[in-house]
Amino acid sequence: MNWRRVLSIMRKEWWHITRDRASFVLLMLSPVLVLVTMGYAFSVDIKDVKIGVLDQDLSQLSRAYLAQLSSSGALRLEALPASLSEVEQLLMRGQVKAVVVIPRGFERDLKAGRTGAVQVVVDGTDPSTAGHAIRHIGSHTEHFAAQQVGDRLARLGISLNRLEPIELRLRAWYNPSLRYTVSMIPALVGIVLSVPAMAASLALARERELGTLEGLIATPIGRTELIAGKLVPYMLAGLLSVPLCVATAVYGYNLDFHGNLWLYLALSAVFLFATMSIALFISIFAKSQQVAIMASMIIFLFSGFFMSGLLIPFALMGPLLKLEAFMFPTTHFVIISRGIFVKGVGLGELQGYSIALVGIGVVFMALTVLMFKKKL
Amino acid sequence: MTSRLIIETDQLARAFGDVVAVDGLCLQVRPGEIFGLVGPDGAGKTTTIRLLAAIMDPTGGSARVAGFDTVTEPEPIKRRIGYMAQRFNLYGDLSVWENLNFFADVFEVAGSERRERIERLLNFARLTEFRDRRAAHLSGGMQKKLALACTLIHTPEIIFLDEPTTGVDPVSRREFWGILTDLHLEGITLVISTPYMDEAERCSRVGLMYQGSLVVCDTPERVKAMTRGELIALWPSDPRRAKDILARHGEVLEVQTYGDQLRLFVRDAGSAMGWIDTALAAHGVEVLEMRPTRPRMEEAFISLIQGRMASEGS
Ligand SMILES: Nc1ncnc2c1ncn2[C@@H]1O[C@H](COP(=O)(O)OP(=O)(O)OP(=O)(O)O)[C@@H](O)[C@H]1O
Ligand SMILES: [Mg+2]
Numbered sequence: 044m045n046w047r048r049v050l051s052i053m054r055k056e057w058w059h060i061t062r063d064r065a066s067f068v069l070l071m072l073s074p075v076l077v078l079v080t081m082g083y084a085f086s087v088d089i090k091d092v093k094i095g096v097l098d099q100d101l102s103q104l105s106r107a108y109l110a111q112l113s114s115s116g117a118l119r120l121e122a123l124p125a126s127l128s129e130v131e132q133l134l135m136r137g138q139v140k141a142v143v144v145i146p147r148g149f150e151r152d153l154k155a156g157r158t159g160a161v162q163v164v165v166d167g168t169d170p171s172t173a174g175h176a177i178r179h180i181g182s183h184t185e186h187f188a189a190q191q192v193g194d195r196l197a198r199l200g201i202s203l204n205r206l207e208p209i210e211l212r213l214r215a216w217y218n219p220s221l222r223y224t225v226s227m228i229p230a231l232v233g234i235v236l237s238v239p240a241m242a243a244s245l246a247l248a249r250e251r252e253l254g255t256l257e258g259l260i261a262t263p264i265g266r267t268e269l270i271a272g273k274l275v276p277y278m279l280a281g282l283l284s285v286p287l288c289v290a291t292a293v294y295g296y297n298l299d300f301h302g303n304l305w306l307y308l309a310l311s312a313v314f315l316f317a318t319m320s321i322a323l324f325i326s327i328f329a330k331s332q333q334v335a336i337m338a339s340m341i342i343f344l345f346s347g348f349f350m351s352g353l354l355i356p357f358a359l360m361g362p363l364l365k366l367e368a369f370m371f372p373t374t375h376f377v378i379i380s381r382g383i384f385v386k387g388v389g390l391g392e393l394q395g396y397s398i399a400l401v402g403i404g405v406v407f408m409a410l411t412v413l414m415f416k417k418k419l
Numbered sequence: 420m421t422s423r424l425i426i427e428t429d430q431l432a433r434a435f436g437d438v439v440a441v442d443g444l445c446l447q448v449r450p451g452e453i454f455g456l457v458g459p460d461g462a463g464k465t466t467t468i469r470l471l472a473a474i475m476d477p478t479g480g481s482a483r484v485a486g487f488d489t490v491t492e493p494e495p496i497k498r499r500i501g502y503m504a505q506r507f508n509l510y511g512d513l514s515v516w517e518n519l520n521f522f523a524d525v526f527e528v529a530g531s532e533r534r535e536r537i538e539r540l541l542n543f544a545r546l547t548e549f550r551d552r553r554a555a556h557l558s559g560g561m562q563k564k565l566a567l568a569c570t571l572i573h574t575p576e577i578i579f580l581d582e583p584t585t586g587v588d589p590v591s592r593r594e595f596w597g598i599l600t601d602l603h604l605e606g607i608t609l610v611i612s613t614p615y616m617d618e619a620e621r622c623s624r625v626g627l628m629y630q631g632s633l634v635v636c637d638t639p640e641r642v643k644a645m646t647r648g649e650l651i652a653l654w655p656s657d658p659r660r661a662k663d664i665l666a667r668h669g670e671v672l673e674v675q676t677y678g679d680q681l682r683l684f685v686r687d688a689g690s691a692m693g694w695i696d697t698a699l700a701a702h703g704v705e706v707l708e709m710r711p712t713r714p715r716m717e718e719a720f721i722s723l724i725q726g727r728m729a730s731e732g733s
């Protein structure tokens with residue numbers, strides 16, 4: 044290993060990266076751009092779901108129930124349709140996502156001690172919003188029902204100071220309001236930081252396409268020297284966009300950064316090392332830049348989304364998919380990123396993931412050096 | 420006697436699937452020679468040079484360059500050779516100066532030696548005033564000279580040049596050959612492929628490649644002497660008809676056309692000068708000019724290739 048040679052390759056590679064101004068700016072900014080667009084798409088927190096109530100009973104109790112439904116910010120009473128056909132129109136136009144139908148005789152049944160039935164119609168084309176509406180309508184209804192039971196018992200002379208024997212007190216740590224953005228944006232940083240690796244996957248493929256690789260392999264240059272000389276500048280370029288991504292998350296999405304920024308940078312460097320090693324590994328097999336970019340897109344974007352635990356929870360993955368996810372650097376970095384960003388954890392808690400990243404990087408680096416032949 | 424040879428191949432072969440690019444090549448190059456590889460497109464010149472530069476493995480046979488086997492000992496070879504590929508293969512976004520320095524680093528040329536050598540090469544290639552220009556913005560001829568300068572940075576023992584002057588204007592070509600001649604006089608071995616016959620004539624020896632193997636391999640003088648019969652240059656009023664008429668004549672061995680000129684290989688030039696006139700006049704074709712001449716590489720080349728093609732056809 045001749046360090047002067049490695050430095051010379053690094054410098055040359057850095058020139059390739061930076062001299063083409065447009066691509067350099069794009070390389071720096073693309074993680075931020077992807078973060079902004081994807082972050083926006085992923086982070087709309089569901090609140091204020093519009094509902095309608097068709098009150099066919101028009102009684103005192105039905106109005107009390109109605110008041111209960113609109114007592115929190117989760118649901119917004121948007122319309123009071125008068126007939127079923129109006130209900131259909133509201134749902135068709137998407138003006139409301141759910142309609143509660145209080146049937147005639149609601150008050151009478153309840154007062155007589157019979158079970159009162161309430162119907163909920165939801166717009167099934169948007170399951171996540173519908174689910175949200177069902178959950179909240181359900182909990183309001185339970186609360187209302189418990190009140191009714193209490194009232195009846197009181198009338199019978201039985202008084203209870205607590206109606207619900209067990210009260211479930213939910214406390215979401217680190218993210219008290221369970222905001223989707225708080226968990227999503229730091230995870231997305233993990234995915235967008237693999238964008239620089241896609242550029243690195245072009246490194247050898249471009250030289251092959253331009254014919255410069257032919258000249259290079261006819262020299263005494265070492266394989267390790269060449270690969271190391273290519274890796275470092277791309278890592279450096281990738282590292283420059285880490286602060287940009289963090290700034291976007293903090294200022295653009297109003298997130299708090301709880302951990303140590305230096306630790307975050309250091310582990311980002313480790314993550315970049317792992318992704319760049321995979322990128323260079325792709326690069327030695329790709330005959331053209333097109334092939335390289337396609338392969339790295341599939342690996343880094345597609346797998347980034349579907350295998351890193353971001354969209355599909357690990358609990359749902361089969362053992363084979365889990366193994367694949369484990370070998371994939373984004374999986375570990377998503378956990379690291381969320382951990383440092385949201386929980387403010389230190390290296391101690393993230394040790395395992397960090398070691399996994401180093402391992403992935405070293406293995407692919409070694410494979411790249413071994414499988415790269417100085418032959419055409 | 421192997422020590423007297425700087426390059427030696429034994430039944431060297433390289434196939435790409437069904438295409439056999441190099442086919443049982445036996446080549447010998449002596450130290451200090453300018454060895455020319457000539458041959459039509461697709462003859463296998465580039466493949467041969469790549470095999471010798473140890474950047475491609477053969478599918479058959481073996482080659483020794485500077486005493487090392489190209490398959491088992493490629494690295495010592497790479498330290499001793501300079502390779503200039505057919506395609507421009509320097510970094511277009513680096514300046515002339517940066518390209519030279521990059522290759523100096525790659526070949527571990529350092530210190531005062533490096534500075535002197537770069538200055539000398541810039542001078543040599545007449546690129547001194549363009550040292551800060553990006554390689555992509557140089558003219559074709561300057562790019563070729565820069566590529567040559569980069570392959571010379573470590574003073575190699577052997578230089579492989581794959582069509583170094585293709586697409587270069589005649590003045591630059593002349594200059595380029597001036598540089599090559601200087602290198603030759605310094606005792607460096609040059610292996611050069613070229614489509615230009617005038618360049619083939621400047622070589623110590625030429626190997627004529629056809630379909631992956633050598634048809635002949637000798638000095639330009641001897642290659643030219645391999646043509647059959649004597650040569651006559653003829654300018655008739657109607658070259659196409661004249662060619663048809665003369666090709667059927669028993670005394671004529673071969674006819675080659677060069678624009679308006681016909682070049683005839685005949686058994687005896689002296690007597691032919693007499694009968695050609697009358698034979699053509701009988702068909703209403705006039706002789707504008709005619710003279711006996713000596714065969715050039717070009718005639719020899721075409722004649723040998725056509726001979727090879729004819730023997731394959733039969
Ligand atoms: N990498 C390759 N893959 C497949 N076929 C190849 C490859 N390289 C060369 N060939 C084939 O081998 C044959 C010889 O090619 P080569 O480039 O050596 O010829 P050449 O004499 O250099 O021709 P030219 O004068 O056009 O440069 C051609 O038929 C070519 O198509
Ligand atoms: Mg060629």
